[in-house]
Amino acid sequence: MSIQSKLLVNLKLPVRSFSINNNILALSQEETLFIYTYPDLQLITSFKEHDKRITSIDISKNSGKILTTSEDRTCVVYTPNESGYSTSLVVTRFLKSINYGKWNHKGDKFLICSSDMAQLGVCYFDLETNWWISKHIAPSETTVSGGSLTKGASWNPENDILVTFGDNFGNLTTVSTFLKKLDDKDKLKNSPYGEKFPFGKIVKEWIPNSNSSSINDIAYVPADTTKVVIAQNDGSLTLFDNVDGTTISRSFDKIFGKPFNKVSFISQTEFIVAGYSGVPLLYTIVDGSSLKFLKQLGKARLPSSNKLSDNKNNSNEDEPQFASGIQALKMFKDMDSRGKQQSYSSALATVDDENSHVMPITDICVETDLLITSGLDGKLIEYTI
Amino acid sequence: MEDWRKIDIDALDASTRNKRLTSETILANFINKGIIHKYSSQELSNLIGEISARINKNDYSSSILEIVVKYPVYAAEDSSLKLHYVQLINNCLVNTKDIDPVLKQLSDDEIDVLLKYCYKIMSLTELQATGQYIVNWVYKIISLHGQGVVLRYITDRKTI
Numbered sequence: 001m002s003i004q005s006k007l008l009v010n011l012k013l014p015v016r017s018f019s020i021n022n023n024i025l026a027l028s029q030e031e032t033l034f035i036y037t038y039p040d041l042q043l044i045t046s047f048k049e050h051d052k053r054i055t056s057i058d059i060s061k062n063s064g065k066i067l068t069t070s071e072d073r074t075c076v077v078y079t080p081n082e083s084g085y086s087t088s089l090v091v092t093r094f095l096k097s098i099n100y101g102k103w104n105h106k107g108d109k110f111l112i113c114s115s116d117m118a119q120l121g122v123c124y125f126d127l128e129t130n131w132w133i134s135k136h137i138a139p140s141e142t143t144v145s146g147g148s149l150t151k152g153a154s155w156n157p158e159n160d161i162l163v164t165f166g167d168n169f170g171n172l173t174t175v176s177t178f179l180k181k182l183d184d185k186d187k188l189k190n191s192p193y194g195e196k197f198p199f200g201k202i203v204k205e206w207i208p209n210s211n212s213s214s215i216n217d218i219a220y221v222p223a224d225t226t227k228v229v230i231a232q233n234d235g236s237l238t239l240f241d242n243v244d245g246t247t248i249s250r251s252f253d254k255i256f257g258k259p260f261n262k263v264s265f266i267s268q269t270e271f272i273v274a275g276y277s278g279v280p281l282l283y284t285i286v287d288g289s290s291l292k293f294l295k296q297l298g299k300a301r302l303p304s305s306n307k308l309s310d311n312k313n314n315s316n317e318d319e320p321q322f323a324s325g326i327q328a329l330k331m332f333k334d335m336d337s338r339g340k341q342q343s344y345s346s347a348l349a350t351v352d353d354e355n356s357h358v359m360p361i362t363d364i365c366v367e368t369d370l371l372i373t374s375g376l377d378g379k380l381i382e383y384t385i
Numbered sequence: 386m387e388d389w390r391k392i393d394i395d396a397l398d399a400s401t402r403n404k405r406l407t408s409e410t411i412l413a414n415f416i417n418k419g420i421i422h423k424y425s426s427q428e429l430s431n432l433i434g435e436i437s438a439r440i441n442k443n444d445y446s447s448s449i450l451e452i453v454v455k456y457p458v459y460a461a462e463d464s465s466l467k468l469h470y471v472q473l474i475n476n477c478l479v480n481t482k483d484i485d486p487v488l489k490q491l492s493d494d495e496i497d498v499l500l501k502y503c504y505k506i507m508s509l510t511e512l513q514a515t516g517q518y519i520v521n522w523v524y525k526i527i528s529l530h531g532q533g534v535v536l537r538y539i540t541d542r543k544t545i
Contacts, residue, residue: 095398144414146406169406170542210420212411212542234540235533252493257533259540 005298005355008372008380009041015374019066020365021059026066027374028054033068033078035085038367045084049076056100056151056363060107067110069101075112075123077132090123090132100151104160108182111163113149120149120165122177122199137175137200145169151261152217158225159187162203164242166215172230174204174242192226192243206245208238216261216275223268224288231260231273237283239291251291253281262364266371266385270294274364274373278357280383297371297383299356355381411542412460421543423460429470432456436473445480446487453477453502454495459543468509471545475506479518484525493530500526500538505545 009015011029018027025038031054033047052072059066066078066085075090075098092098096116103110109124112134119136126133139145146169153165161183164174176197178188193203208215214233221227221239227248230238235257239249253260253273260275269288274280282294359376366372371383415421424432436448453474461467481487491499503523506512512519526534 144406144410147404207418207420210415210418210543211540212415213540232540234537236537252533254531254533257531257536259536 004384006382007355008382010380011378014359014376014378015362015380016054016376017056017363018365018372018374018380019057019059019363020367020372021061022064024059024064024066026057026059026068027380028057028068030054031070031072033057033066035066035078047076047078047085047087049087049089050074052097055098056102058101058103058110060103061105062107065103065107067101067103069098069112071097073098073114075101075110075132088132090134092121092123092134093136094119094121096148099149100153102153102155104155105157106160106182109177109179111153111155111165111177113151113153113165115148118143118145118147118149118167118171120153120163120173120175122163122179124179124182135199137177137202139171139173139205140202143171143173143205145171146214150215150217152215152231154218154220154228156225157220157222159191161188161197162191162193164204164218164220164228166218166230168214170207170209170212170215170232172204172206172208172215172218172228172240172242173202176201176203204242204245206240206242208232208240208245209236209247209250216259217263219263219265219271221269221285221288222265223285227288229263229265229271229285229291231263231275233259235259237263237273237291239285239289248288249290251283251293253277253293255296261361264364264366266366272297272364272366272371272385274361276360278359278361278375280361280364280371280373282385297385298381357381408544415543416460421459423462424458424467426461426463426466429458429461429463429466432458433466433470433473436470436477440473440476440480445477446483448477449474449481449487449499450490454491454498457498457501457543457545459545471502471505471509472512474502475512475515475519478503478506478522479515484522488525488529496526496530496534497537497541500534501541501545504538 013029015027020038023038025036027034031050035044050070050072052070054068054070056069064080069075073094077088078085094114094116098112098114100113101110112121119138121134123132123134145167148168150166150168156162161178163177166172178197178199188197217231219229226243228240228242230240237251238247241248256277258276260273262274265271269285272280280297284292284294286292357375361373361375363374371385374380416423439448503519506519
């Protein structure tokens with residue numbers, strides 16, 4: 001099986017988030033948003049609506065509206081029109097950075113996760129006031145939490161009303177965002193999560209795996225929405241029963257042993273995870289009861305733990321080794337006084353290095369048969385699944 | 386203002402939800418939720434007695450396999466008794482000559498617990514005289530299980 005990966009975009013600054021939908025690619029470079037066509041990568045326009053770093057970007061599949069959240073405590077909605085995009089600012093009433101924003105499937109409201117007060121924000125457009133409104137949902141008073149929601153939050157794909165989010169203290173909370181004007185009550189009929197769902201009701205509260213390790217991302221299992229897949233900061237992937245609050249299966253990435261940032265389903269049971277190892281991995285759920293590693297997408301540098309176990313074999317693979325200190329000194333002197341570039345680095349950089357991340361993956365997106373990842377190294381890389 | 390770095394911005398925050406968490410709050414939360422069992426002095430004395438009896442018989446590895454990793458003492462009523470317990474574990478670890486067979490019998494979760502004790506022992510100045518043995522344990526654990534165990538140690542809030 002050949003591993004196919006291709007460098008799509010290479011930028012100077014870290015890409016913290018991006019989104020692809022309806023042949024539009026939106027990505028951020030610190031506080032600036034760039035909008036490209038996809039897959040041609042023609043720059044359509046750019047915006048600088050925020051005065052601090054953009055933390056997340058999401059394009060709604062239905063309406064094509066783009067949402068950006070930022071460390072400057074605001075969100076901006078970019079609505080497509082004939083001449084491009086019109087922007088509208090969403091005032092969130094949060095006093096700290098907004099870490100994450102996500103449209104619901106219908107595209108008429110979105111959730112935001114903030115570092116402030118451990119509360120979830122739900123925003124929707126109010127026609128009467130002609131203004132975006134942000135409402136807060138707080139977990140119960142007794143919940144001990146670090147106060148900060150992580151980038152992990154997910155809409156229940158079955159009803160588009162329930163939201164599950166995690167925080168940096170490992171709390172997993174499911175709440176209802178039912179709004180009379182927007183939502184259909186019938187969607188929640190026979191829901192395994194209960195019967196009545198007024199806005200802001202806390203449906204479930206758990207600490208998965210009882211270890212309070214920060215929850216990096218959550219995804220509902222499309223085949224069975226009583227279950228979620230959680231990526232935690234201890235490097236674990238958990239198949240979690242969100243109704244009963246039990247861990248069904250837990251798995252670790254034995255090759256790299258590093259935590260995952262993102263979980264995304266590509267089919268009813270198969271999902272992709274990516275994170276600090278810089279390599280996306282494909283997993284599947286077998287019989288709804290266990291997680292199984294399928295394959296690694298793309299290539300990676302060898303993890304340094306391998307060096308520890310047999311340091312004789314691959315001591316000079318990862319980085320250039322010098323026979324003596326004098327030789328290294330000479331190289332730096334050449335670089336410093338004569339402006340001479342080190343000659344071996346380009347020779348060592350292979351095609352694989354070019355087409356793989358050297359820093360953590362920050363965001364992933366699945367577009368038909370392709371997976372696209374963005375990294376802190378400023379790269380966007382395309383993989384065939 | 387010179388020491389602006391020392392301003393506690395959390396104290397200026399009006400919201401009660403942004404309070405800084407202390408390790409006491411975290412521990413109390415775990416105990417309230419029933420995730421961590423708080424050992425009474427009686428229970429801990431029983432564990433200590435059991436390990437001491439085995440040490441008297443020159444049997445070190447069995448208490449690691451059967452007691453230490455099975456009953457992690459995260460919280461105890463009497464902290465001096467807990468320290469005594471950690472010292473006994475140090476004694477067991479230092480005197481176990483053959484490490485590999487012990488490690489091979491432990492499950493992944495049990496390895497995590499053992500590593501927590503290793504780091505705890507390394508943090509105590511009075512136990513540093515025999516530190517090289519503990520370092521050897523940690524080295525062997527990482528060789529066998531990769532760096533993931535260290536990551537789990539760092540991120541787990543249930544601490545010894």
